[in-house]
Amino acid sequence: MLNLHSFVQTNQAFPAEVRPFLPALEVLLSRLNGLIDINEPDVAFLSDLVALREEEIMLHLLSMQLWQYRYEAPNGERWDITQEAYSDFISRHNDVTRSHYIDNAEYLTLISTWIISLCDWEINGSYSGVQLQ
Template sequence: MINKDLWPFKPVYDELEIRLAGIEGECEPLGLEVDLGNETEEEMFIALTTQKAFAFDVMNEHGDIWDIRLEPFSTFKSRSDQVFFPFTGLNPAKRLKISNWILELCNWEGNIYLGNTRH
C-alpha cells in the first residue's frame, strides 16, 4: 500500500488474501482484486467490501454456505466434495455483515505490525 493513510487496511488485505486463497482455482474471477494505489480510505473500503466473491453464495454438496468471516475458503473446500458458485448479488444484509467485519479487521491504532486479524 503506497498511501500511508491506507495502512489501517493492511491487516484487512492480508486477511482477505488468506481467506480467499484457492477460490480462484475453483472459479477464476473470484480471487482477491484490489488496486493498492487507491488514494482514499473510502476508495479502499469500497474496493475491499465489493470483492466479486461476495456476490456469490459459495455452497457445497451438503447445502452449507461458506462465510468468509468464519473460515478461509480452503477450510470450507477441504470438507466439501463439490463446490458451487450460485450468483446471488451482494444483498444489503450480507454487505453490511462483511463491511462490519472489514472495519473490525482494520488497524486504526496506526501500527502496521499489530493487526486485528480474526482467526
C-alpha cells in the same frame, strides 16, 4: 499464497489513512486463497494501495465480484469468509457450487462490518505483515 506482499513492495511507505487496513487486507486475502488468484481484477487495486484513500479502499473491497455469489456444499453448508478460509471450506467438501445472491445488501453489510472490525485503528509505523516505513 495470496497476500499483500504479492501486490506491494515491502519498502513502500503507506499513508496513515491506508495503514489501518493492512491487517484487514492480510486476513481477507488469506481467506480468499483457493478462490481467487493474484491476476483477478477484483484484487488489482492492491497494486495501487499507497495511492488510495480510506473510502476508495472500502469501495474496491465491497465492489468485489465474489460478494455476488454464495458457495455451498451439497449438505447445505455455506462458506462464510468471516469464519474460515475458502481453501479450508473446499478441503472439507468435494463438490462446492456457486450460486448468485438475489439480494446481497445484508451480506455486504456483514462483510463491511467484518472488514472494519479487522482494521487496526491504532496502528503506527510498524506492522508485521507489510513494512510501513
